[in-house]
Amino acid sequence: MKTPLKQIYQIRIPLPFRLNHVNSYLVQDGSFWSVIDPGLDTLVTEKSWVQTLHQLNVKPSDIRNIYITHFHPDHYGFAGKMQRWTGAEVNASGETYALAERYYSQGQSERNLHFYLKSGIPETLAQDVAELDSKLLHQISPITGTRVNLLEGDSIVLAGEPYEIVLGGGHAEGSVGFWNAERQALIGGDLLLQKITPNITYQYEEDEGNPLESYFATLNALERRMVRTVLPGHGPVFQPQTDYFESVIAHHKERLDHVLGIVHEAGSAGTTIYDISMRLFSKVFDNDNARFALGETAAHVRYLERQKLLRVQESGGKYSVFENVPY
Structure with a gap:
């Protein structure tokens, strides 16, 4: 438990x-x-916190600040309930609050279903995945008390030491990292993970974003800080190897090449985001992971579209993906 x-x-x-x-x-x-990042709003989470605070002889009223690295439910979901339990202030980026309000609204499941169907996913599977999305809303506790906006470059004190707020994107825009320059240590949520890369997702019709490009920019910015120690959102504390950032970017570039190859094989007929995702993630494509697979695929398609290597065309209620070459 110590770090x-x-x-x-x-x-x-x-x-x-x-x-x-x-x-x-x-x-x-x-x-x-x-x-930092209290977890998902479940009974298991609540019991975990009750047990932890008891072990460390911490009273709920001793907790003065709740920090959220990003809006995803496994990090954000319990924050509202913990705030009401402790009376603490909630601290997050403005983007995190805005995205939570958007994605945890009642209409989001319908918007997700719309995207799934346009991606080419079979209707029955799309309905099942959208139902899982809807159930997830019940594991998000709304924040009703004091909220503090964290800005890039802000300085806060944790454990008696100064930490700089750094903002990143790709996995979730407005993700907050806490940077200790003296120790070259980052409490980074899902910005940097040891054995997996964070899910980079996109939904067409959402906005004009390019999350994979945003993630590459975040990686480059963090690499320049010479990070020695990472306290991540998943997995153990780790020390990035010298080729860590290069290998993460290489992983995504390999996936981009794979997407280009799949679309090239489809020729003038084009293909769908769903068909591409089935090729990329065939071993893990199930109801629980379909939204991640589709979103990750769409993010890579979006990056290649912005590079003018692919084009995406909506026709017959589906997105078709083509090489950006004349046939």
Whole structure:
């Protein structure tokens, strides 16, 4: 539970997903405490926190700040309930609050279903996945108390030491990282993970974004900081190897090449986002992971579309993906 950073404890909170845990962090500042990423709003999460606070002899009223790295439910979901339980302020980026309000609204499941169907997914599977999305809304506790906006370059104190707020994107726009320059340490949520890369997703018709390009920019910015220690949102604390950033970017470039190859094989007939995703993620494509696979595929298609290597055309209620060459 202890980490290499003084007075910062890693709390492993169980999740009911294929990725079966999220790392929360409990930070001591004298007689007061802060929590980073409290987890998903489930009874298991609540019991985990009750047990953890009891073990460390921490009263709920001792918690003064709740920090959220990004809006995804496994990090954000329990924040509202923990705030009402402790009276703490919630701290996150403006993008995190805005995205949470959008994605956890009642109409989002219908918007997701619309995207799934246009991606070419069979209707029965699309309905099943949208139903899972709808159920997830019940594991998000709304934030009703004091909210503080974190800005790029802000300085906060954790465990008696200064941390700079760094913002990143790709996995979730407005993701917050906490950077300790003296220790070259990053509490980074899902910005940097050891054995997997964070899911980079996109939904057509959402906006004019390019999340994979945003993620590459985030990686380049973090590489320049010479990060030595990462306290991640999933998995163990780790020290990035010298080729870490290069290998993560190479992984995505290999996937981009794979997408180009699949679309090239389809020729003038084109193909769908669903068909591409089935080729990319055939071993893990099921109801639980379909939204991640489709979103990840769409993000890579979007990047290649912006590079003018692919074009996406809507016809007959579906998106068709073509090479950007004359036939």
